[in-house]
Amino acid sequence: xxxxxxxxxxxxxxxxxxxxxxxxxxxxxxxxxxxxxxxxxxxxxxxxxxxxxxxxxxxxxxxxxxxxxxxxxxxxxxxxxxxxxxxxxxxxxxxxxxxxxxxxxxxxxxxxxxxxxxxxxxxxxxxxxxxxxxxxxxxxxxxxxxxxxxxxxxxxxxxxxxxxxxxxxxxxxxxxxxxxxxxxxxxxxxxxxxxxxxxxxxxxxxxxxxxxxxxxxxxxxxxxxxxxxxxxxxxxxxxxxxxxxxxxxxxxxxxxxxxxxxxxxxxxxxxxxxxxxxxxxxxxxxxxxxxxxxxxxxxxxxxxxxxxxxxxxxxxxxxxxxxxxxxxxxxxxxxxxxxxxxxxxxxxxxxxxxxxxxxxxxxxxxxxxxxxxxxxxxxxxxxxxxxxxxxxxxxxxxxxxxxxx
Numbered sequence: 388x389x390x391x392x393x394x395x396x397x398x399x400x401x402x403x404x405x406x407x408x409x410x411x412x413x414x415x416x417x418x419x420x421x422x423x424x425x426x427x428x429x430x431x432x433x434x435x436x437x438x439x440x441x442x443x444x445x446x447x448x449x450x451x452x453x454x455x456x457x458x459x460x461x462x463x464x465x466x467x468x469x470x471x472x473x474x475x476x477x478x479x480x481x482x483x484x485x486x487x488x489x490x491x492x493x494x495x496x497x498x499x500x501x502x503x504x505x506x507x508x509x510x511x512x513x514x515x516x517x518x519x520x521x522x523x524x525x526x527x528x529x530x531x532x533x534x535x536x537x538x539x540x541x542x543x544x545x546x547x548x549x550x551x552x553x554x555x556x557x558x559x560x561x562x563x564x565x566x567x568x569x570x571x572x573x574x575x576x577x578x579x580x581x582x583x584x585x586x587x588x589x590x591x592x593x594x595x596x597x598x599x600x601x602x603x604x605x606x607x608x609x610x611x612x613x614x615x616x617x618x619x620x621x622x623x624x625x626x627x628x629x630x631x632x633x634x635x636x637x638x639x640x641x642x643x644x645x646x647x648x649x650x651x652x653x654x655x656x657x658x659x660x661x662x663x664x665x666x667x668x669x670x671x672x673x674x675x676x677x678x679x680x681x682x683x684x685x686x687x688x689x690x691x692x693x694x695x696x697x698x699x700x701x702x703x704x705x706x707x708x709x710x711x712x713x714x715x716x717x718x719x720x721x722x723x724x725x726x727x728x729x730x731x732x733x734x735x736x737x738x739x740x741x742x743x744x745x746x747x748x749x750x751x752x753x754x755x756x757x758x759x760x761x762x763x764x765x766x767x768x769x770x771x772x773x774x775x776x777x778x779x780x781x782x783x784x785x786x787x788x789x790x791x792x
Contacts, residue, residue, distance in 0.1 A: 391416035391443070392552070396559045406734040414455040417447035418462050425466055437541045441516050442548055445509060446556065448490050449497045456494070460487050478524045485523075486516045502557045506550060513549035517542040586630050597623045629754065644766070646789055647685050649713050649721055650675035656692045657711065663697065668706030675713040679721045681786045683766045691759040695725055695782050698756065702729025702780065715788055720768075723784040732774040740772060 395413055403409050420443040428438035440463055448456030460483050467479045490512055497508045521538040528534075597620055604616045657671055664671055681688075699709050707728035716722050732740075740756055763770050768786035 389552075389555070391420050392446075392556055392559060396556075396563055400563065410451050410455055413451050414447060414458045417443040417451075417455070417459055421459060421462060422466060425463070437537070437544070439545060439548055441513055441545055442552055445490065445512055445516070445549060446552060448487075449494055449505075449509060449512075450556070452494060452498075453491055456487060456491055474524070474527045478520065478527055481523045482516065482520045485519045486512075489515060502561075505557060506553045509553040510546050510550050513545050514542065517545050590627070590630060593623055593627060644682050644684050646680055646682055647688070649679040649681055649688075649723060649786075650677060652685055652688055653692065653711060653713055653723070656689055656696065659689075660693060660696050660700070664700050664709070667700050667703060669700045669703055669709055670707075671709045671711065673711045675711075676715055679713045679715060680789050681721050681766070682789050683786065687762045688766070691762040691784075692723075692725075694755040694759040695784075699725055699727035699729065699780070699782070702727055702731075716785070719788050720785045721788045723786070724781060725784075726779060726781040728779045731776040731778050731780055732772070733776060737772045737774055 391413075395409075395416055399409055399412050399416075403412060421440050424438050424440045424443065444456070444459050444463065447459050463483065464480060467476050470476070493508055493512060497505055500508065517538070521535075521542065525534065525538075600616050600620050600623075604613060604620075608616075653673065653675055657673060661671065696709070696711075703709075709728075710724070710726045712722075712724045712726075714722050714724075740760075760770055763784055763786070766786055768784060771783040771785070772780065773783070774780040
């Protein structure tokens with residue numbers, strides 16, 4: 388069971404970029420692990436055997452999702468059928484019928500949970516699976532003291548092994564994420580150094596060029612030439628905005644943080660962007676909790692929120708609705724939700740959000756979203772993204788809450 392975990396997170400996640408293909412390979416790896424577990428059980432007499440098919444089934448479903456879970460369950464049933472139809476086969480079928488829906492029910496909760504809660508969910512589901520198996524097999528074959536002893540040992544052992552492998556998986560995922568963040572930080576450091584060196588030298592000729600273009604833009608010029616000059620000026624301004632985005636991200640900023648009310652900041656941001664949303668026929672609806680205080684730089688926070696809101700609005704060229712909410716969570720955070728009815732994103736697109744030079748817009752650079760992620764991280768917060776194609780996207784910004792005295 389160790390081999391699928393290391394193989395997947397060491398090689399597959401690096402080589403395979405498509406989430407569908409990764410899930411397929413994960414299913415195959417966990418399927419092989421299931422076959423080994425079922426082929427080499429520990430027998431305790433005629434009525435009892437100890438094997439850990441639950442571990443690859445559980446981890447494959449919780450980390451992979453619905454289809455890997457169904458595939459692994461079908462594999463267990465078919466391979467058990469290969470050994471013949473007996474009480475053990477019926478026990479396998481009934482246990483999966485009672486267990487798989489429960490595992491799938493908790494899968495979404497597992498995916499959105501933190502490490503400690505994930506471990507608790509996995510261990511709890513292992514306990515449930517073994518308890519169901521103990522009960523059904525006991526009903527089919529009869530209970531005995533010896534049988535109960537073996538099954539209790541099996542239950543405890545399965546829970547301990549589930550705990551160990553969930554911790555191992557989470558640790559490997561954390562190490563991989565830290566490595567990716569370090570690589571990304573190094574790339575961004577290089578960008579920031581290059582930006583600082585070249586920004587001034589690039590801006591000087593741009594400003595001179597813009598000035599001469601304005602001088603050439605005389606009233607008696609033919610309309611076609613005036614159009615070309617205006618287009619050139621607009622492109623120079625766009626290039627200047629890109630440089631500003633680079634500088635905003637690249638230069639080390641000193642945050643003059645203060646205690647601010649997020650609701651008030653959101654009202655201000657909505658007022659700023661209201662006219663922009665009308666151009667896209669987008670309506671903005673808000674619902675803010677009063678006691679939403681954080682420690683942050685208001686200008687930087689506004690910049691981050693405006694960037695995200697602009698992306699939400701631009702994802703709906705035919706109009707739609709944007710919902711903005713602000714609430715306090717039970718774990719000491721302020722949760723800002725920005726939800727749209729736009730075109731949505733794939734998992735691959737979500738994973739690349741906040742990366743330099745990655746944008747879903749043809750003329751975009753990705754710097755605006757990159758700056759937004761950087762700003763939120765500087766406030767010790769994080770941005771989560773939920774999205775479905777043709778259904779819309781939700782940006783969730785979590786920031787540490789402070790009390791107002």
